[in-house]
Amino acid sequence: MLRVLGIKNFALIEDISLEFTDHFSIITGETGAGKSIILGALSLLLGKRADLNSIKDSEKKCIIEGHFSIGSFNLSSLFDALDLDYEEHTIIRREILPSGKSRAFVNDTPVKLSNLSELGVHLIDIHSQHETLSIGNTDYQYSVLDTVAQNSKLKQNYKDNFKLLNEYKGHFEKLKSNQVKADETYDYNVFLLSELKEAKLKVGLLEELESEQRKLSHIEELQEKLGQSFEHLDEESMGVISQLREINLQMRKAAQLDTNLEELYRRVESILIEAEDISSETQSQQESLEADPKVLEQINTQLQHLYNLQKKHHASSIEGLIETQNELEEQVSVKENAEQALREVQAKIDDQIEKLEVIAKTLFKTRQDTTKVISTSVESMLGELGIPDAKFEVRGGYTNVFTPKGADEFEWVFSANKGSALQDLKKVASGGELSRITLAIKSLLAEFENLPTIVFDEIDTGVSGDIATKMGSIMKKMSSSLQVISITHLPQIAGMGEQHFKVYKTTENEKTKSNIKILKGQERVVELAEMLGGDKTSASALAHAQSLLK
Known part of the structure; x- marks a missing residue:
């Protein structure tokens, strides 16, 4: 999990260092204060391409550094595969030089961005606002199915054999x-x-x-x-x-x-x-x-x-x-x-199709077996999140047509209201409904993925009040088994964090910069009172804020 995040000369930030708790951390701040800068820095650590425009002072280099505790996440074999030195306390560093050149290091060993990206997916799952929309994407839906079904080896076996079949077919066509x-x-x-x-x-x-x-x-x-x-x-x-x-x-x-x-x-x-x-x-x-x-x-x-x-x-x-x-x-x-060569390759194709069909059917069955688990879990959580009449189903069937994903098709269908027909999720779900469905899916995945950290970027978009409280409760529950960091604009969620950071802007010498500080005690009460929209100095607003913390 992420222990320390250091940011120097990046966007509006001069130099900050954040230490995160193991469980539930909150980041708040006014719109434009620089909350997205934190996400940008994390994305660089996970292998995103650098942009010279993100350097604050063009004469100095930008440094993003993350300290991760990974001793309990079985990543040593991945480090070996990437030819990296494994350390239980791993340090990832990105540097953007004034020339525009970017460098990446893992435990002081230079690495390619492709390797950093491969490592990054095992360290942090960043849920951006954009990803809420991607829940209707087929690739994402298959990823959820295979994660719940624990299909990593079976899926790789299918991919390897699918690739081999295409190689045989390519050879046949060339002949x-x-x-x-x-x-x-x-x-x-x-x-x-x-x-x-x-x-x-x-x-x-x-x-x-x-x-x-x-x-x-x-x-x-x-x-x-x-x-x-x-x-x-x-x-x-x-x-x-x-x-x-x-x-x-x-x-x-x-x-x-x-x-x-x-x-x-x-x-x-x-x-x-x-x-x-x-x-x-x-x-x-x-x-x-x-x-x-x-x-x-x-x-x-x-x-x-x-x-x-x-x-x-x-x-x-x-x-x-x-x-x-x-x-x-x-x-x-x-x-x-030619005829003999064609017969020999065709025989290989036929054998490979038989072999791939066995794997594809097994893959389909494992996915089909998880649909009930996913549907029931999401429906149940949507009920808790204020959509009591929601119906959610994962429907699938075997097609016998081999694709890179398998020989099956799955559809996620949804209805928010009693009596309404189930339809394609991405066509009928509103923004607030998608946020809640996404949180339900993430909560389910947390039970099956051995992932150190998940970051939510305003997953609470489109909700408020009691629903926000329930979303915060779900994230807090998730944080008992993994590190959760939530960027939020809702006081109901902010009040549930074990740790609370505030991002804010200041102007010095006619230059604007973003700062971030950890809030404790009365500072946190005042911040929640301000987020509630009332007079942060009034007794009622402060009392309300205090009640959220309790």
Whole structure:
């Protein structure tokens, strides 16, 4: 639950720190005093995107910091999933810099806003005035059903399998699309593939053929060069080998006279051996050269064919042609194997539909089993809240049409007056009725959700008098099992709080700022008297205010 909320340089607030009780806290103040600023600050802590305009002093950074006690709410696994350090006393901090950049931290570890939002839904439920209208929203209604039914694991199981079914269907449609394309181009692709296979492509083929072409195109020149090289090496009197033999002989004799020349002699001898080997290889290469116009013509034809294929397929290399050949093989195989592939994927779809139907029916049954609980609870509480003839029902049926929520449909219907037909809740309920229904739903959810804190922003809109007192009693009862913070304009509710904050404005140096203080003793009596609309100094108004506190 929320222990401390610190706000610096945000909207009209310079610097405040609020410490909240474990149970029922009240926030009051005149319209425009800044009560909504508290909600805005909390929303930032829960991952809402920051707005540079919300900085009070544009030259300083804005800091919102919340201290939460979460030791009894089983959140350690969530922290692990979000890769955060778990602390029973967790601190969340948001900073908005003058540059407009926003940063978020959980226990001093930087976090993404998406992770902060995921964590935030497990810490605080903010019921804004807008949410009163969302009670008619299908997503909200399903959320209530699944919370009461304790369906979190079952619902996730359905979502996972629904996603898998859509993946199979997507794969099936892609195969069908590919098959249509393959049918249109199959004959031509087979021809292209055959043409490439006949070329017997392999890495390095082009370089190999071009090298052989150069050789056969210059046979006579090669023979001449090799012949001249052999003559220079092996000419009887002046050839390189003849001279090396003479040098080798003289060095051997010199080494016999001076052993220090032994190494030099060995080196000359090694050169002589290498030169004799080169001479022999040169002669062998020269004798092996033979002009073959027929082979040269075949190579030229093969090279020209490869060049034409490269131009045809816009390939800059043999590797590019090989890649094109692989792609053609895949396209041809799609056509040749399409029917079998479609049958295999369809079988997966059929199996997945059977599996999903079992889960969907189980999900529907759990939801259907909760409708009576919700209907009875809401009707009963509406009776307490001044609508004794109210009828409220959650109606549902199985549709066998899979949607992201399930294969069922539910409708919330309502009638405020005896004898009136039940109709869609969002069409017939007034603002005050919606406020009371919302409170009834929230009160019910508090029994099933392990939620630390709930914040009500003027949920009492459209009610007054005795009904307000009863709404306050319900919120006070809720606060026995979770922390409740209520922003209210009704003294009947304000009087029931264990703790009372007042938001007010002041003007200093022609600048307006919002302040908040905790009211105690006579200060609280005076505030309630003022909220009652009477003379806050009169004995009767003060007595009335005192009675509310009692």
